Amino acid sequence: MAAKTVSPSTVPGPATERDESGEQDRAADRTTDGGTSLAEGATGTQEPAASRGRTSIAGGVVEKIAGLAAREVPGVAALGGSLSRTLGAVRDRVPGGRSNVSRGVKVEVGQKQTAVDLDVVVEYGVPITEVAHEVRENVIAAVERMTGLEVVEVNLSIVDVRLPDEEDTEEEARVR
Secondary structure, three states, X not given: XXXXXXXXXXXXXXXXXXXXXXXXXXXXXXXXXOOEOOOOOOOOOOOOHHHOOOOOOOHHHHHHHHHHHHHOOOOEEEEOOHHHHHHHHHHHHOOOOOOOOOOOEEEEEOOOEEEEEEEEEEEOOOOHHHHHHHHHHHHHHHHHHHHOOEEEEEXXXXXXXXXXXXXXXXXXXXHO
């Protein structure tokens, strides 16, 4: 590097210097020993810190988001087949047992995309195709918004219809 001559009236500030061609250099990006500073990064890249590294989202996270989003839709009585719902009801009654929000939900998660399969129980009397359409829209919106993954498909299996009298017996079983 050639020696620089500067007059006292044109001394550059601490953040910048001008070389002989008039180009401005960032003094903060250089160290006196010729290395790189933290502003440049240890790899010598000028990428923002937010773009360095990798984020992976576990399948269980997507399952929970999809399960909660599906349950928000009016007309959805429950998720999961009858056996998983029965086991879930027993688990809910056990002290310290937690309800499983991902019951009836299966996902495949890639690096940028995901696919969701749902086993749905609908309320008696609801238009099933409309409920299925709303479930798809709600699940896609929630998963894409929260994870940034593209939802390539949401497959629904309507596995049961909850009859009005079934609600009463299920409520009584929970109260006991």
